[in-house]
Amino acid sequence: EVQLLESGGGLIQPGGSLRLSCAASGFTFSSYSMAWVRQAPGKGLEWVSSISKNGDTIHYADSVKGRFTISRDNSKNTLSLQMNSLRAEDTAVYYCAECQSACLWGRFDYWGQGTLVTVSS
Amino acid sequence: IQLTQSPSSLSASVGDRVTITCRASQDISSYLAWYQQKPGKAPKLLIYAAFTLQSGVPSRFSGSGSGTDFTLTISSLQPEDLATYYCQQVNSYPLTFGGGTKVEIK
Numbered sequence: 734e735v736q737l738l739e740s741g742g743g744l745i746q747p748g749g750s751l752r753l754s755c756a757a758s759g760f761t762f763s764s765y766s767m768a769w770v771r772q773a774p775g776k777g778l779e780w781v782s783s784i785s786k787n788g789d790t791i792h793y794a795d796s797v798k799g800r801f802t803i804s805r806d807n808s809k810n811t812l813s814l815q816m817n818s819l820r821a822e823d824t825a826v827y828y829c830a831e832c833q834s835a836c837l838w839g840r841f842d843y844w845g846q847g848t849l850v851t852v853s854s
Numbered sequence: 855i856q857l858t859q860s861p862s863s864l865s866a867s868v869g870d871r872v873t874i875t876c877r878a879s880q881d882i883s884s885y886l887a888w889y890q891q892k893p894g895k896a897p898k899l900l901i902y903a904a905f906t907l908q909s910g911v912p913s914r915f916s917g918s919g920s921g922t923d924f925t926l927t928i929s930s931l932q933p934e935d936l937a938t939y940y941c942q943q944v945n946s947y948p949l950t951f952g953g954g955t956k957v958e959i960k
């Protein structure tokens with residue numbers, strides 16, 4: 734059974750940093766591209782970032798480019814999102830998702846349960 | 855690429871046929887997926903490549919369209935279909951989602 738378990742969310746002050754993790758199990762992690770998607774309270778879904786299966790191709794939404802860094806450790810089946818210079822508008826539930834061999838032209842097959850990030854003073 | 859979903863919400867009775875549309879601001883071929891999100895839950899993939907039903911998804915869900923105009927149809931609405939539905943384009947970066955359609959049961 735595919736499982737994606739996010740962690741690392743919490744309350745953080747504006748300008749602060751936070752690192753999210755997503756522990757994957759039930760599939761061959763190194764064979765799949767992965768992504769982060771967020772959802773602000775009461776709002777729709779927003780794609781944040783994607784990373785290829787070996788980590789050599791990465792894309793970011795303009796809203797997070799230069800502040801967020803996606804990475805993966807295939808030896809530990811873990812996806813990460815380092816978030817710096819956080820702003821109030823980054824407040825959201827952050828989901829990790831598996832998107833087949835490539836997120837582009839692919840599909841987001843499985844999603845984690847999400848972790849809430851609240852940016853507030 | 856912007857995706858415009860309509861309607862933003864709808865209310866229908868059990869057994870009704872429900873249609874949700876998604877219009878892309880430019881040609882995305884068939885690179886469109888549909889997701890269902892129930893209250894307090896993560897999104898779930900329903901349809902990909904515009905019309906391919908994800909394994910395990912009930913056959914009352916179907917997708918159609920290509921280019922810029924797409925449709926998600928629920929042939930016979932069930933109580934468990936109470937949810938918000940999102941379309942997503944995976945044709946080019948940045949990947950984008952539609953604004954969502956909230957489906958309520960009368």
